[in-house]
Amino acid sequence: MNITEKILAKAxxxxxxxxxxxxDANVDMVMIHDLTGPLAVEAFKKIxxxxxWNNKKVVVILDHQVPAESxxxxxxxxxxxxxAKDQNVTFYDVGRGGICHQVMPxxxxxxxxxxxxGADSHTCTYGAFGAFATGIGSTEAAAVMATGKxxxxxxxxxxxxxxxxxxxxxxxxxxxxxxxxxxxxxGAIYKAAEFTGPxxxxxSIAGRMTVCNMAVEMGAKNxxxxxxxxxxxxxxxxxxxxxxxxxxxxxxxAVYERTVEFxxxxxxxxxxxxxxxxxxxxxxxxxxxxxxxxxxxxxxxGRIEDLRLxxxxxxxxxxxxxxxxxxxxxxxxxxxQALNEGLMEIFTDAGAIVCGSACGPCLGGHIGLLAAxxxxxxxxxxxxxxxxxxxxxxxxxxxxATVAASAxxxxxxxxxxxxxxx
Amino acid sequence: xxxxxKASAIKFGNNIDTDVILPGKYLILVDPCELAKHAxxxxxxxxxxxxxxxxxxxxxxxxxxxxxxxxxxxxLKYSGxxxxxxxxxxxxxxxxxxxxxxxxxxxxxxxxxVETGDELVVDFEAGKIENASNGKKFQVEKLPxxxxxxxxxxxxxxxxxxxxxx
Numbered sequence: 281m282n283i284t285e286k287i288l289a290k291a292x293x294x295x296x297x298x299x300x301x302x303x304d305a306n307v308d309m310v311m312i313h314d315l316t317g318p319l320a321v322e323a324f325k326k327i328x329x330x331x332x333w334n335n336k337k338v339v340v341i342l343d344h345q346v347p348a349e350s351x352x353x354x355x356x357x358x359x360x361x362x363x364a365k366d367q368n369v370t371f372y373d374v375g376r377g378g379i380c381h382q383v384m385p386x387x388x389x390x391x392x393x394x395x396x397x398g399a400d401s402h403t404c405t406y407g408a409f410g411a412f413a414t415g416i417g418s419t420e421a422a423a424v425m426a427t428g429k430x431x432x433x434x435x436x437x438x439x440x441x442x443x444x445x446x447x448x449x450x451x452x453x454x455x456x457x458x459x460x461x462x463x464x465x466x467g468a469i470y471k472a473a474e475f476t477g478p479x480x481x482x483x484s485i486a487g488r489m490t491v492c493n494m495a496v497e498m499g500a501k502n503x504x505x506x507x508x509x510x511x512x513x514x515x516x517x518x519x520x521x522x523x524x525x526x527x528x529x530x531x532x533x534a535v536y537e538r539t540v541e542f543x544x545x546x547x548x549x550x551x552x553x554x555x556x557x558x559x560x561x562x563x564x565x566x567x568x569x570x571x572x573x574x575x576x577x578x579x580x581x582g583r584i585e586d587l588r589l590x591x592x593x594x595x596x597x598x599x600x601x602x603x604x605x606x607x608x609x610x611x612x613x614x615x616x617q618a619l620n621e622g623l624m625e626i627f628t629d630a631g632a633i634v635c636g637s638a639c640g641p642c643l644g645g646h647i648g649l650l651a652a653x654x655x656x657x658x659x660x661x662x663x664x665x666x667x668x669x670x671x672x673x674x675x676x677x678x679x680x681a682t683v684a685a686s687a688x689x690x691x692x693x694x695x696x697x698x699x700x701x702x
Numbered sequence: 703x704x705x706x707x708k709a710s711a712i713k714f715g716n717n718i719d720t721d722v723i724l725p726g727k728y729l730i731l732v733d734p735c736e737l738a739k740h741a742x743x744x745x746x747x748x749x750x751x752x753x754x755x756x757x758x759x760x761x762x763x764x765x766x767x768x769x770x771x772x773x774x775x776x777x778l779k780y781s782g783x784x785x786x787x788x789x790x791x792x793x794x795x796x797x798x799x800x801x802x803x804x805x806x807x808x809x810x811x812x813x814x815x816v817e818t819g820d821e822l823v824v825d826f827e828a829g830k831i832e833n834a835s836n837g838k839k840f841q842v843e844k845l846p847x848x849x850x851x852x853x854x855x856x857x858x859x860x861x862x863x864x865x866x867x868x
Contacts, residue, residue, distance in 0.1 A: 302846065315729045319772055322732075326859045328866065345730060352730040401770040401794055417772035417798035419858050426862065431848075465717055466764035470793055499764060501793055556717060643726035643769070662768060664721040666744045 282437050282534035283506055284472040286527070287412040291395045299436040299537070308394035309337050310424045313380050315344040315645070316399035316417070318356045321363045323422035331367065333428035338369040339389050341380040346638040348374075349646050378611025378637035381405040381493065381579035385485075386613050388518035392507035393528050397424055402579050402661065404495045408488035409515065410507030410528050415496065435501045436537040437472040438463075442479040444545030449695040451589070452487030453581055453659065453679035455479070456494045457550040459542060461560025469499030471537065474530065479544055480505055485514040486585040493580045494661055497557040506530065549694050551657075552677035555665045563682065563694045573656035574605045574687035575668075576680050577635075578642045581659035582610030584617045586680040591626040593684035593695050598631055600690030605632035606648050608640040632687065644668045650675075657686045705827045707784050708834075709758045713818045714745065716762035720774040720795065723766065729773055737773050738780035753782035758822045761788035762813045766795025775799040785824055787812050787831060800849055803857035807831065809842045826850070 281289065285297050292303035312320045317340060324332075332338045340360055345353035357374070364371035370389070377383040381402050384390050392410035397403065399421040406413035416430070424430050440459060446452075460467070473495045480488065488505050495503025507525045515522060549563040576582070576590045587609060599605040607627045609615040615637050618624055627634050641648030642660040649669030650656055656668055656675050663675035676692060685695035722744040724737060731737050742749040759778065765788035766774065775798045778786065785805040789812060799806040807824065809831055816822065820835035827850075831840040844850070855861040 315726075316770060316772065318732060323859055327862050350730060356730060356732075399770055399772075401768065403770075415770040415794050417770055417794060417801055419772060419801040420797060423801075423858055423862055426866075465767060466790060466792075469764060469790055499767065499792055643729075644721075645726040645729060649727075662719075662721065664719045664768060666725050667721045671744045 282474060282530040282536065283410065283504055283528055284412055284437055284474065284502060285434060287393055287395060288432060288434055290393070297434045299434050301434045302431055303434060304429055304431055305395050307337070307397055307424050307428055307430055308391065309339065309389055309396045310421055311339045311341065311380055311384060311396070311398035311400070311403065312421050313344055313400055314342045314346070314353070314356055314360055316421065317360045319418035320399055320421040320425070321359060323419045324425055327422060327426050329426040332369060332425045335368045337428070338367065338425055339384065340364045340369055341372045341377050341383055342374055343377065343379045344639045344643065345646050346374050347636070375612065378609070378614065379579045379582060379639055382582065382610035382614065385409060385514070386518065386611055391519050391523065392511060392525060393523045397421065397430060401496045402493050404500065404503050405489050405493040405579060407492035407495065407502050407504035408485060409511055410505060410525070412502055412504065414502045433470070435470055435472040437474050438468055439536040439539040440473055440475045440542065441477040441539055442475065442542045442544060443477050444479055444543040446544050447547070447696070449681040450544065450547050450549055451679040451681060452483055452490045454547055454550040455542065455544055456491045457552050457560050457677065458547060460494060460498045460558050461550070461552070463498050463540065465498055465556055465558045467498045468495065471500055473498070473500040473503045475503065475505050481508065484585060485510055486583040489583070490580055497661060549679060549682045549696070551682065551692060552663055554663050554674040554676065557661070557663060557677065563692065566692050569655060569676065569692040570690060571603060571657050571686055571692065572654040573648065573650060574603060574683045575641055575648060575656060575658040575660060576683050577606065577608030577610065577640050578660035579610065580661040581680050582608055582614065584614050586659065587614065587618050587623050588621070590680040590684035591623040593681050593698065594630045594632070594688065595626050597688045599687045603687055603690050605630070605687040606640065607632050607634045609637050611637050641668050657683050657692055659683050706823070706825045708821065708823045709756050709784050711758050711760050711816050711818060711820045711822050712752060713760045713813065713816055714762070717764045717767055718761050719768035720766055720771050721768055723774040724771065724777045729771060734776045734780040737777040741777040741781040750781050756782050756784050758824065759783050759786045760812055760816045761786060763789045765791050767792035770794045770798070772798045772802060775802055775804050779804040787824070789813055800852055801858040803853060805853055807842055809840050812840065826853070
């Protein structure tokens with residue numbers, strides 16, 4: 281079996297499982313946030329449940345409309361706060377956590393080999409730690425909170441094998457955009473995407489999280505990377521009792537629906553142009569695109585490694601007049617570290633605005649929205665029509681390095697070319 | 703859920719994402735009737751008026767891709783959509799629709815066989831879809847029994863309530 285099948289077999293008490301088989305899996309962790317949580321809480325009450333099945337396995341995080349931008353959002357937050365208190369579950373309030381997908385692994389709620397579901401599509405991020413993790417809706421999250429179980433159709437797996445060393449300022453974000461560009465937004469629909477190969481092996485946890493985070497953008501049920509010493513290094517001190525990683529490696533004779541090969545050694549920075557995540561081009565082919573906003577942050581690229589990279593590009597330069605540059609650390613922990621490392625100074629000196637840890641403009645619900653006719657280059661994950669504000673606005677997805685370089689010049693810019701300019 | 707429905711079709715293309723079905727700025731709304739007022743407005747400002755009478759949505763590939771927001775199928779259901787038929791669905795949307803009692807059917811070839819305004823007849827029990835306007839018929843794979851039961855109960859909440867009483 282491959283790693284996804286192994287985890288689902290164990291979670292459903294079976295020796296083996298096969299793609300297409302429907303299993304009833306025990307859930308190790310369920311997460312809800314301020315936009316999907318209120319519906320889940322309502323559904324939980326309607327089901328008639330008094331208490332969650334296991335209060336150690338439910339996590340509530342406020343991260344989308346944070347801090348509350350309206351009375352309506354404040355009411356939703358109040359509902360979530362009360363639910364967390366009544367149920368005595370782990371709760372991250374405003375200022376205590378950050379973006380759910382950063383907070384979950386940071387605070388030790390993600391263990392390799394676990395089945396984790398979250399009422400957010402980017403829950404697949406935790407595949408970076410060798411967990412089976414996938415997004416569900418609110419009602420289903422309520423059902424999991426009541427029963428601790430969920431059904432899954434065991435997915436066929438696509439193996440994405442990656443080799444080569446990245447050039448300077450080419451990143452895991454460029455890799456995953458390239459993969460999605462090749463496979464298409466429905467290229468892995470209903471399937472698992474298992475990322476393997478020497479490039480993945482050498483990749484940091486931050487990079488692995490970026491890669492698995494966007495698996496859903498090609499329709500995948502989950503993205504997953506087998507746990508190794510990089511995984512244990514990150515989880516050390518966060519998760520007690522790490523499991524045996526040997527049992528989580530895909531077998532040599534594991535079956536894959538197909539294997540796709542990628543080589544990053546000659547890859548240049550990639551851009552997903554409006555309004556589909558698979559409309560991906562190397563930056564040299566994008567042409568002259570002026571931008572009004574540059575956003576560095578989100579569950580895809582708001583980690584300390586991303587901020588360091590952006591700061592390296594921006595240091596000593598100024599954000600172009602007419603461009604708003606937004607920097608949003610993915611969590612309080614990342615925020616604190618960026619402060620310690622002096623990154624905040626670099627950003628603010630350059631004329632960027634640094635906001636509190638939250639989802640920010642990524643989903644167009646809170647701060648940093650776009651007006652009609654404006655363009656934004658963003659390190660986030662979706663460029664759909666109306667995603668970040670006006671339906672007449674354009675969103676270009678790229679790496680934090682490309683976003684930073686573009687903020688300086690006011691147009692989509694290859695970060696490797698920025699340095700050579702006088 | 704009725705085991706058989708008849709309604710006219712409204713057709714959309716491939717990759718209809720949840721941000722166009724219901725933009726993120728409306729997620730702070732809780733009342734499904736309020737959500738419904740904004741269903742698909744980014745693609746068609748008149749959609750809500752057209753859907754009122756009860757319609758069947760026909761989509762291409764990857765219908766409902768993107769966010770896990772259950773508010774997307776909720777907005778469709780409360781705007782008057784009786785059923786969504788598509789070439790394929792994004793999995794979270796598919797599960798969400800079933801869980802809130804909005805029938806969804808995967809049917810290869812449907813988007814080329816239906817135009818907006820065609821009368822469609824759907825028989826869920828038999829797995830049959832007929833386009834009464836042009837006579838084209840489809841036999842689809844029946845959903846597993848436990849999913850049909852969730853739909854018959856009107857969604858996962860009622861289904862689970864029933865189970866927990868036992």
